[in-house]
Amino acid sequence: MPEKIRTGCDGLDEVLHGGIPANTITVLMGAPGTGKTILAEQIAFSNASPETPVLYLSTVSEPLDKFIAHGQEYTFFDPKKVGTSVFYEDLGYMLRDRNITELPNIVADLFIRYRPSFVFIDSFKALADLYCGDKERRMVIYDLATALSAYKCTSILVGEYSQDTTTTLPEFAIADIVLSMLKYSTNVREQRFLKVEKLRGSDSITGAHAFSISFDGIEIFPRLLTPPIAPDYQPKIERVNSGIDTLDDLIAEGFWRGSTTLVAGPSGSGKTIMVLHFLRQGALNDETCLYVGFQENPAQLARVMQNLGWNSAELLADGRYELMYRSPVEMQLDSVAAELFRRVRKGEVQRVAIDAVGDLQRCSLDRERFADFIYALVQWFAVENVTCMMTLELAEMFEIHRISDNDVSNMADNLILLGYTKTADMKRTLRIMKTRGSAQDNRLHTLEITNRGVLVKPES
Known part of the structure; x- marks a missing residue:
């Protein structure tokens, strides 16, 4: 059994039967406003420690200072961890005057500096869309996956992907896990769900799982399933x-x-x-x-x-x-x-x-x-x-x-x-x-x- 990483969200751990498998690549996808960054930072801060540092790379979707300011609204955000066990870097700024093909080398340099156990790139899709053609995108994705695997870290790539891109973009081919965050609106009611679209080498609870967003972060409610019936189960005669x-x-x-x-x-x-x-x-x-x-x-x-x-x-x-x-x-x-x-x-x-x-x-x-x-x-x-x-x-x-x-x-x-x-x-x-x-x-x-x-x- 692979080691599982707890996410800081009990409902998600239940859905994933214990958490995210260690040393894997996860794509966290969803439309803008579905809660991707909140969940990503919740996972980051719940796992960050001096022994297991987190490297959080912002790209071109939001400025780094705005990123951190938004995170401070939630109870899981610990300002004492910023700069000690959670390290934010502006990847978009680093690539401003460089070619996207240098991304794997930039990430490798950051690995040497921080020795992270967890890496988050948010938003990876925004970065790839801005700098990459189809051929470059595939080359960069595979080189990045190789680098991430070599350093034995748990990685999460956040992006505003739609369902129709899951069969065409290379990041979904190299991903071990794909989590989809969805939002449905009917009249005045709005409901949010999370789905496990892919989980390599492990099992999960299938289907759509409701979640809510509060100042404590994301709370996921696993879909109610029929209970297992023990072979010796007998109803009470009462x-x-x-x-x-x-x-x-x-x-x-x-x-x-x-x-x-x-x-x-x-x-x-x-x-x-x-x-x-x-x-x-x-x-x-x-x-x-x-x-x-x-x-x-x-x-x-x-x-x-x-x-x-x-x-x-x-x-x-x-x-x-x-x-x-x-x-x-x-x-x-x-x-x-x-x-x-x-x-x-x-x-x-x-x-x-x-x-x-x-x-x-x-x-x-x-x-x-x-x-x-x-x-x-x-x-x-x-x-x-x-x-x-x-x-x-x-x-x-x-x-x-x-x-x-x-x-x-x-x-x-x-x-x-x-x-x-x-x-x-x-x-x-x-x-x-x-x-x-x-x-x-x-x-x-x-x-x-x-x-x-x-x-x-x-x-x-």
């Missing part, structure tokens, strides 16, 4: 009550531990109150519970609990009932999953409510990816014995016809459908459509919401 006694009577005394229940219905039908019952019962059973919400913020949710006669402060104070709120405006699927499972594992969470999966669906750029995400999410809950209840809002008020079109209902173990009667008093209704591996009463029942919560009145 029932979990819903917190609504009359509902448990209709589903063989509760849900299976590790199962996922979808509660679907129109606005105002009682979905959120049902999941609050589910979590409150878990907390009363001394289980750790997590509410993941995208509509009601924590203050609004506390008000709902108070209206039901529950002491929300007491529920939240002992840590058994946690709230995780994300605004649906700037949300991304895999960032939600990363935070969710971080909390699940840290707090040994046993019950999770997601309110509502429709918000997750709207933030997904791809319907197929959303379906894969929900499937993986349900499987992870099963493997970790986390019992989940999700809500889904339906547009139809009375006669529900399209429940199977949402890419969620078929993956849930249990399906509860809420609605209204087409009568003057518009009574709320509940019907159990599916309970996998359990008996069920699938008749239409009346559901009432009182100042003490939900009451299901089974039909006689």
Whole structure:
């Protein structure tokens, strides 16, 4: 196994199964504004030390002083390392009166001066585009690759490459690793992704991985995958009550531990109150519970609990009932999953409510990816014995016809459908459509919401 270099970005290390292989050449590509330089400097400063110095070569895309000024905006930038273990040089200035074919010799001279373990050239594409024709470019690239390999360093070439250049430009032929940073915009929403286009001699997590940019740098959220199932895995033979006694009577005394229940219905039908019952019962059973919400913020949710006669402060104070709120405006699927499972594992969470999966669906750029995400999410809950209840809002008020079109209902173990009667008093209704591996009463029942919560009145 080749030695792996940690990147200073835990998500990227996970995607690359441990980090960047040592003594390799990486091309870090993407359009302007995708975060290439931020990631490059994050890798540089996380690895820089007197024993492993970094040589960072700016070219003709930005002046060197501007380069350094931008880097200082981020927490990973350590000014004490500049000039001691991170050395910046202006390669564009050095080449101003020289031929591009001298680049390998210039780099060799800098190697002798600094003895770096890491070399970054940013932007290599801007340099090559300005000084090279096709023939010169190939010659310079191969000579540079030879020089970098001879000095046994880990190199990253940053550039504003487009996807159609990956099969034509020589830098992609000599690269051991190609990382692509992408940015998609739909209406007012903007999402960023990283892909591993090439990784020679190693494996990685394929597909597009979401990332965000903050003052801490780049944070990558590896794509949620279906969990590996151990050969001796056996689901727990244990029932979990819903917190609504009359509902448990209709589903063989509760849900299976590790199962996922979808509660679907129109606005105002009682979905959120049902999941609050589910979590409150878990907390009363001394289980750790997590509410993941995208509509009601924590203050609004506390008000709902108070209206039901529950002491929300007491529920939240002992840590058994946690709230995780994300605004649906700037949300991304895999960032939600990363935070969710971080909390699940840290707090040994046993019950999770997601309110509502429709918000997750709207933030997904791809319907197929959303379906894969929900499937993986349900499987992870099963493997970790986390019992989940999700809500889904339906547009139809009375006669529900399209429940199977949402890419969620078929993956849930249990399906509860809420609605209204087409009568003057518009009574709320509940019907159990599916309970996998359990008996069920699938008749239409009346559901009432009182100042003490939900009451299901089974039909006689």
